[in-house]
Amino acid sequence: MGDIIITRDLTKVYHGHIKAVDNLNINIGEGEIYGLLGPNGAGKTTTINMLTTRIASSSGTATVNGYDINKESLKVRKTIGVVPQDLTADEDLTGRENLTMVSQFYDVPKQEARERIENLLKLVDMTEPADRYVKTYSGGMRKRLELIVGLVHNPKILFLDEPTLGLDIQTRSQMWEYVRQIQKELDVTIILTSHYLEEIDALADRVSIIDHGKVLVTGSPQELKSSLNGDIITITFREQNEADAMKNIPGVLEVTDSGPNTVRVKVSNADESLPDVINFISTNKLSTMKLTVQKPSLDEVFLEYTGKDIRVEDPGDARKMMMNMRRLRQ
Ligand SMILES: Nc1ncnc2c1ncn2[C@@H]1O[C@H](COP(=O)(O)OP(=O)(O)OP(=O)(O)O)[C@@H](O)[C@H]1O
Ligand SMILES: [Mg+2]
Structure with a gap:
């Protein structure tokens, strides 16, 4: 099968000097679950934001489903679904209302939308709470809703930025099962970022380990482990x-x-x-x-290629923001 995403020297420099993504070259095959694994600040979200046309690249190119991210952003957007790192569902609506709203935004015909929403809810076991307000949902239910919000317009590619951040390990492994199920049933390509090694190991067909915006190594989790x-x-x-x-x-x-x-x-x-x-x-x-x-586990692979343990680098968001601000002032 062909490559559905190709990046060539894709680069993002913020404020003229923060090189968040540095000449990224990756090929993602149709139907793959592809992982971007890296510590905080590695450039995962920036990469996703460029590929989903939320931000422009500074240099380099990428095609998503054959469309150029810089020249054909509208076409790119029609073929992708995005589940961003932060929660986005409206708390004062029900799950079903959130899904319906998104379907209208994408002009999905009513009947088709109704059927698809029903199907998606079933896929992630959310039929029962679908008509409750989102504010009454547990963390796991909310993430499951977010997951299918990205699929309402039947995209070919689904981007998941840290899909299980903050969930406990049991809820996380349930999410993995849903992600697998979605890939199989809906035949979508999935790009997933994570700094949970177990998650990448459990889900990804192939993974690129990135640090400081650069790809350090690419392969299947098994290949990377065997390479040690x-x-x-x-x-x-x-x-x-x-x-x-x-x-x-x-x-x-x-x-x-x-x-x-x-x-x-x-x-x-x-x-x-x-x-x-x-x-x-x-x-x-x-x-x-x-x-x-x-x-050998992916921990050791990560250690081998980045020279550090992924677990020690988990500063809270507040600290990260301060570090970013300090960097900007320099
Ligand atoms: N809007 C921005 N302006 C300036 N610098 C930014 C901006 N967004 C990200 N950065 C910087 O770019 C680098 C990569 O950030 P990015 O958010 O892409 O990393 P990440 O791998 O998604 O990290 P995390 O695991 O914390 O989500 C970091 O150094 C970050 O401080
Ligand atoms: Mg991120």
Whole structure:
């Protein structure tokens, strides 16, 4: 399938000196769930804002569904749905009224809108609270509503900027299920930003890790994890053993001592090597007390490419705003 979004040296400089997005080059395939992963201030929202034509780029180009973001912004807007980082639904209307309002804004014929709204509500289990005021909704219900508000005009591409920010982990994983469902049932391409690694890992077919406006690496979460080269199998034997011969098992990269009667076996892929390792243990009649398998997580990938842990960088919005203001004054 072709690429539905292509960016070429897409750049945004604020106030002449803040390079928020720096020569971004990405290709997003039709039907993909594509993640932009990066810490606060990495340039995720700025990228989304350019692609959705909310702001103009400073240089470079991008096409969205074949349309140039700078020259054909109206056409771009008709083919995309956007769920922004901040909540946008009107609290003094019901969920259904919010959806209907948006459908009118996009000139969706009445009957078609009614059917589509019904269908969307069902898709995210919101049929029951649809006629309640939004102000009575829980955080999760509100986010589910926001999610389908972006789909009322049947777009080909859906942009989700931090779709689960501030939700607890259980509600978050429910949202992931809904996002997956939407992608499957409605056949949309989804661009998702997040600084939750688990979210990208669970949802994205491919991801670009970005920092300081630049793409550091692109690949499927699995590829990125595998690129770190090595799952770890840790084995504790009942007694001292000469486990050095394990080096000869196919796929084993390294065997090191790791505590009393314990070895740390680094393999390129644990799923492939584990049967051989177990076979080695039984053929040599080794008696084991414990065997664990550890696969690298996206945390480690992130650390490897950005040189920092994503979790320590989570300043609240107020602090972020102050930091931005300070930057502007400089
Ligand atoms: N309107 C603006 N004017 C000036 N600078 C801005 C503006 N919007 C964003 N920036 C700066 O551009 C950089 C990228 O910001 P952006 O909001 O795109 O990051 P982000 O990856 O979405 O971060 P977050 O995870 O906090 O949402 C930051 O340094 C930010 O301070
Ligand atoms: Mg953002």
